[in-house]
Amino acid sequence: MRVTPWEVSGHIDYDRLTKEFGTSRITKPLLGRLEKAAGESHFMLTRKVFFSHRDLDWLLDRYERGEQFALYTGRGPSGDTHLGHLLPWVFTKWLQDRFDAELYFQITDDEKFVVKEGLELGETTRLAYDNVLDIIALGFDPNKTFIFVDTDYIRSLYKIALEVAKRTTFSTAKAVFGFDNSTNIGTTFWPAIQAAPCFLPSYLKKMNVPVLIPAAIDQDPYWRIPRDIAPRLGYYKPAAIHNTFLPGLQGSDSKMSSSKPESTIFTTDKPDDVKKKIQRAFSGGGATMKEHREKGGNPDTDVACQYLYQMFEPDDKKIKDIFDDYRSGAVSTGEVKDILAKKVIAFLTEHQKKREEAKKKLDKFMLKD
Amino acid sequence: MRVTPWEVSGHIDYDRLTKEFGTSRITKPLLGRLEKAAGESHFMLTRKVFFSHRDLDWLLDRYERGEQFALYTGRGPSGDTHLGHLLPWVFTKWLQDRFDAELYFQITDDEKFVVKEGLELGETTRLAYDNVLDIIALGFDPNKTFIFVDTDYIRSLYKIALEVAKRTTFSTAKAVFGFDNSTNIGTTFWPAIQAAPCFLPSYLKKMNVPVLIPAAIDQDPYWRIPRDIAPRLGYYKPAAIHNTFLPGLQGSDSKMSSSKPESTIFTTDKPDDVKKKIQRAFSGGGATMKEHREKGGNPDTDVACQYLYQMFEPDDKKIKDIFDDYRSGAVSTGEVKDILAKKVIAFLTEHQKKREEAKKKLDKFMLKD
Numbered sequence: 001m002r003v004t005p006w007e008v009s010g011h012i013d014y015d016r017l018t019k020e021f022g023t024s025r026i027t028k029p030l031l032g033r034l035e036k037a038a039g040e041s042h043f044m045l046t047r048k049v050f051f052s053h054r055d056l057d058w059l060l061d062r063y064e065r066g067e068q069f070a071l072y073t074g075r076g077p078s079g080d081t082h083l084g085h086l087l088p089w090v091f092t093k094w095l096q097d098r099f100d101a102e103l104y105f106q107i108t109d110d111e112k113f114v115v116k117e118g119l120e121l122g123e124t125t126r127l128a129y130d131n132v133l134d135i136i137a138l139g140f141d142p143n144k145t146f147i148f149v150d151t152d153y154i155r156s157l158y159k160i161a162l163e164v165a166k167r168t169t170f171s172t173a174k175a176v177f178g179f180d181n182s183t184n185i186g187t188t189f190w191p192a193i194q195a196a197p198c199f200l201p202s203y204l205k206k207m208n209v210p211v212l213i214p215a216a217i218d219q220d221p222y223w224r225i226p227r228d229i230a231p232r233l234g235y236y237k238p239a240a241i242h243n244t245f246l247p248g249l250q251g252s253d254s255k256m257s258s259s260k261p262e263s264t265i266f267t268t269d270k271p272d273d274v275k276k277k278i279q280r281a282f283s284g285g286g287a288t289m290k291e292h293r294e295k296g297g298n299p300d301t302d303v304a305c306q307y308l309y310q311m312f313e314p315d316d317k318k319i320k321d322i323f324d325d326y327r328s329g330a331v332s333t334g335e336v337k338d339i340l341a342k343k344v345i346a347f348l349t350e351h352q353k354k355r356e357e358a359k360k361k362l363d364k365f366m367l368k369d
Numbered sequence: 370m371r372v373t374p375w376e377v378s379g380h381i382d383y384d385r386l387t388k389e390f391g392t393s394r395i396t397k398p399l400l401g402r403l404e405k406a407a408g409e410s411h412f413m414l415t416r417k418v419f420f421s422h423r424d425l426d427w428l429l430d431r432y433e434r435g436e437q438f439a440l441y442t443g444r445g446p447s448g449d450t451h452l453g454h455l456l457p458w459v460f461t462k463w464l465q466d467r468f469d470a471e472l473y474f475q476i477t478d479d480e481k482f483v484v485k486e487g488l489e490l491g492e493t494t495r496l497a498y499d500n501v502l503d504i505i506a507l508g509f510d511p512n513k514t515f516i517f518v519d520t521d522y523i524r525s526l527y528k529i530a531l532e533v534a535k536r537t538t539f540s541t542a543k544a545v546f547g548f549d550n551s552t553n554i555g556t557t558f559w560p561a562i563q564a565a566p567c568f569l570p571s572y573l574k575k576m577n578v579p580v581l582i583p584a585a586i587d588q589d590p591y592w593r594i595p596r597d598i599a600p601r602l603g604y605y606k607p608a609a610i611h612n613t614f615l616p617g618l619q620g621s622d623s624k625m626s627s628s629k630p631e632s633t634i635f636t637t638d639k640p641d642d643v644k645k646k647i648q649r650a651f652s653g654g655g656a657t658m659k660e661h662r663e664k665g666g667n668p669d670t671d672v673a674c675q676y677l678y679q680m681f682e683p684d685d686k687k688i689k690d691i692f693d694d695y696r697s698g699a700v701s702t703g704e705v706k707d708i709l710a711k712k713v714i715a716f717l718t719e720h721q722k723k724r725e726e727a728k729k730k731l732d733k734f735m736l737k738d
Contacts, residue, residue, distance in 0.1 A: 110527070114535045121531055154527045158479070159520055162490060165555030166483045170539065173554050185542050186534030189558030 003218050004178060006115060008255040014051060014217070014244060021220050023052045023242060033060050038098040043314045044091050044243070052217055054227070055239035062210050063099070069210040070201040071095055072238070074106035074194070074219075077127035078116055079258030080266045081134040083344075084246040087311050091243065092214045093138050096145070101212075104367075105135055105147040106197045110154075114186030125151055129362070134267050136358035136365055137351050146367040150193060156369040157196045160203055165192035167229045176221050195226035198238040210236050217242040218255075246310055249303055251282040268352065271345045278304060278341045285326070285333035296329035304333070304340040312343040372587050373547060375484060377624040383420060383586070383613060390589050392421045392611060402429050407467040412683045413460050413612070421586055423596070424608035431579050432468070438579040439570040440464055441607070443475035443563070443588075446496035447485055448627030449635045450503040452713075453615040456680050460612065461583045462507050465514070470581075473736075474504055474516040475566045479523075483555030494520055498731070503636050505727035505734055506720050515736040519562060525738040526565040529572055534561035536598045545590050564595035567607040579605050586611040587624075615679055618672055620651040637721065640714045647673060647710045654695070654702035665698035673702070673709040681712040 001010040003017060018025055026034075026045070030053075035041045037060055044050050059069055073092050075085060096103050109124035128149040135147060150157060170188060173179055179188050201209040213223060220242060227237040248254035248263030256264050265277055284302030286292030299305035305326060313319045322339065325331035370379040372386060387394055395403075395414070399422075404410045406429055413419050428438055442461050444454060465472050478493035485493075497518040504516060519526060539557060542548055548557050570578040582592060589611060596606040617623035617632030625633050634646055653671030655661030668674035674695055682688045691708065694700035 110531055113531055121528060151528055151531075152524070154523050155521070158523045158527065159490060162479055162482055162520075162555055165558065166553050168554050169551050170548070170554055170557055171550035174550065179539070181540035181543065182538050184535050185537050185539055185558050185561060186531055188539055189534065189554050192554060 005219055005221055008218050008245060008257075011253045012245065012255075017217060018052050021052075021217065023054055023217070023220060023240070024056075026051055026053055026056065026241075030057055030060075033057070037063055038095075040098065042091065042094050043316065044087075044094075044310070046316070047309060048244075049087070049310050050091060050214070050241050050243045052242040053240060054220075054223065055237060056212070056241055059210055059212055059239040067210060069099070069101055069212050069239075071101050071103040072106070072197045072200070072211050072213050073103070073215055074108060074197070075128075075131050075135070076108045076112050077124050077131045078112040078119065079127065080268060081131050082256055082258060082264045082266045083307070083311065084248075084256030084264070085131075086134065086138070086267065087246050088214050088216060088243050089135060089138055090311070093140055095212070095214060096141060101144070102201065103140060103145045104197050104200055104211075105140075105145065106194070107131060107147065107149045108194065110150040110186075110193060111190050114184060114190060121151070125149060132362065132365070133355045133358040134351075136361050137267075137354035139354070140365075142361065142364040145365055147365045148367040153367060153369055156200070156203070157193055160196035160199050161189075161192040163199075163233055164195040164226060164229055165189060167232060168192060168225055172225065172228075176224055191222060191225055194222045195229070198223065198226040198230070199233065199235045202235050208234070208236055211238040213238055213240040215240065215242065216245055218245070244310075247303055247306055249277055249281040251301070251303065265344065265348075267348065267355065269348065271349070274344050274348060275341045278337050278344065279334075281337065283333040283337075286329070289332060292332055293329045296327045297333060299323040299326045302326065302333065302336065304336045307340055308336070308343070312340060312347065374588055374590055377587050377614060377626075380622045381614065381624075386586060387421050390421075390586065392423055392586070392589060392609070393425075395420055395422055395425065395610075399426055399429075402426070406432055407464075409467065411460065411463050412685065413456075413463075413679070415685070416678060417613075418456070418679045419460060419583070419610050419612045421611040422609060423589075423592065424606060425581070425610055428579055428581055428608040436579060438468070438470055438581050438608075440470050440472040441475070441566045441569070441580050441582050442472070442584055443477060443566070444497075444500050444504070445477045445481050446493050446500045447481040447488065448496065449637060450500050451625055451627060451633045451635045452676070452680065453617075453625030453633070454500075455503065455507070455636065456615050457583050457585060457612050458504060458507055459680070462509055464581070464583060465510060470513065471570065472509060472514045473566050473569055473580075474509075474514065475563070476500060476516065476518045477563065479519040479555075479562060480559050483553060483559060490520070494518060501731065501734070502724045502727040503720075505730050506636075506723035508723070509734070511730065511733040514734055516734045517736040522736055522738055525569070525572070526562055529565035529568050530558075530561040532568075532602055533564045533595060533598055534558060536601060537561060537594055541594065541597075545593055560591060560594055563591045564598070567592065567595040567599070568602065568604045571604050577603070577605055580607040582607055582609040584609065584611065585614055587614070613679075616672055616675055618646055618650040620670070620672065634713065634717075636717065636724065638717065640718070643713050643717060644710045647706050647713065648703075650706065652702040652706075655698070658701060661701055662698045665696045666702060668692040668695045671695065671702065671705065673705045676709055677705070677712070681709060681716065 107128040109128040112124040113121045230237040245255040250263045281303040285297035476497040478497040481493040482490045599606040614624040617625045619632045650672040654666035
């Protein structure tokens with residue numbers, strides 16, 4: 001197992017990960033508090049897709065005492081957006097709706113440029129604005145959502161990043177991110193830029209604003225530095241809520257990734273491609289139809305079952321039925337894939353329509369300085 | 370001897386320095402070419418105040434073939450401006466006038482913040498704009514001079530800096546600047562920001578523009594990285610012309626420094642203070658007046674003689690007479706100090722008037738993005 005902000009590989013043991021990262025599991029009582037504050041539950045919480053946190057209890061204390069929090073998440077624009085990116089954003093939208101929270105959305109064209117060989121800066125900036133369309137398409141509140149592309153919002157970010165950078169030694173950055181002497185100085189500076197939005201709401205409002213970061217757990221190392229430094233800057237430590245990875249199409253021991261297009265459903269894929277990709281997805285069913293009918297399949301390793309569970313079938317009753325029938329062999333892999341394909345195609349058809357409309361809405365969402 | 374961009378101490382052996390830094394002495398033939406191109410000479414050249422260079426011959430090749438070059442210099446705003454800062458700027462103005470060259474003037478409030486303990490960012494930015502007044506007061510051409518404060522011009526600088534940073538490993542930065550694991554990640558990134566203006570004229574004009582950097586020799590390490598990277602970015606390597614340090618008032622084996630106010634004449638000092646400071650300056654004369662009259666003094670270690678030589682007495686005949694008379698004992702230390710004090714006070718009275726007028730001229734000089 002290897003989990004860093006830039007690489008996820010091997011079989012992910014989430015228990016070990018929370019221990020190694022030093023984050024906390026979302027306990028039953030904490031889940032109850034969150035649901036109570038939100039006024040409803042969310043299937044990504046009850047199904048432990050969002051399973052880990054930092055200081056969520058502290059954030060709820062503040063919230064219960066009437067202190068509004070802001071949300072912060074981001075996107076590294078190294079390619080087209082895929083379903084794995086959308087998963088935490090769907091949950092983020094729920095958080096925004098339920099808590100009437102402002103959302104600060106960072107698009108890190110600078111990071112992708114300094115980290116990835118062979119990518120031009122102009123290319124990552126272009127991808128940044130293209131990826132923004134997927135964010136807007138999800139229906140975030142234009143009055144409460146502030147999207148910014150790093151190189152275009154650097155005037156504000158840089159001042160906060162300098163405060164972070166001054167208080168972060170190379171040795172600390174090395175320990176947290178595994179940098180070495182061959183790492184370029186853009187990459188070693190970059191954690192300061194990713195830290196900046198943790199303090200951006202406070203910086204802009206000239207008051208201390210609690211911040212909650214919904215993001216996949218591999219991004220957690222980034223918040224260790226701002227959490228460490230926050231008190232010295234007079235800011236709250238950012239809180240975080242972490243999700244598991246949406247697996248790639250090739251199996252549940254992988255993470256959907258732009259760099260492996262064959263394992264990935266992109267937001268711009270056409271219905272026929274989606275259908276084909278899902279048909280080729282890793283199956284947890286029997287080797288033959290006969291064997292599947294007799295012995296049943298394993299929905300925990302079946303990619304189609306997992307996509308339904310984590311993202312596309314919010315109805316607990318329906319997902320239980322599908323899983324039960326799949327386990328018993330009453331429902332085949334092909335049938336589950338058909339169910340999923342229909343859901344994904346319906347979702348993407350609507351998403352692509354909204355994505356087109358988003359092209360005329362950029363000004364309502366982009367934060368400029 | 371210790372010479373880095375942040376520290377100058379010990380007896381400066383300029384011969385050793387050019388060897389260690391790998392720069393070249395300005396030879397007689399090269400000086401002749403520069404004078405011919407400029408249409409006149411400058412006493413700071415003939416007196417070897419500007420004594421060393423990188424690629425000045427290459428720059429003149431280009432210039433003689435009709436290719437215009439731009440000038441780039443800078444200021445680190447950690448305190449008030451003093452005479453030691455003004456020295457290269459006076460020469461830079463001569464270069465601008467003689468070569469009708471654009472000047473890009475970087476004020477590095479970000480650097481001073483990340484490098485210096487106990488300085489707030491707001492403070493270095495305030496000092497930046499205060500120091501700008503001294504630059505404008507020197508009479509640079511408002512149509513050809515572009516002054517920018519890093520944190521306010523970061524949108525343009527950042528994009529160029531990222532290109533540099535991506536191509537600079539921590540190990541290279543370490544070797545050039547002596548960074549170690551305890552250096553903060555703002556400081557290790559910063560060379561990329563100081564490199565950016567080398568390529569700014571080309572970036573803004575969308576064509577390759579030769580750049581000449583007039584600066585004190587301690588700043589030379591900064592240009593090694595952009596010179597190394599330039600070909601990979603498709604830009605010319607920046608050329609440089611280096612000056613020796615104006616000594617502090619306490620003796621010729623020191624550099625005038627804002628952090629040692631007692632050794633420093635600031636641009637805002639009043640006539641009485643200037644007089645007092647100069648009277649207390651290190652003398653190369655005899656221990657008593659009697660001894661001085663008999664044995665004479667040493668103008669090479671006498672601070673007042675050196676200030677006249679390097680900056681305040683451009684007339685070669687007059688400076689020779691003063692030095693001869695000082696050596697013979699005909700002129701006393703007190704008399705040389707009186708000559709210098711009059712010159713400095715006259716200069717600063719005029720400078721302070723222009724400095725006041727500069728407050729209304731900022732918009733004409735500041736580069737914004």
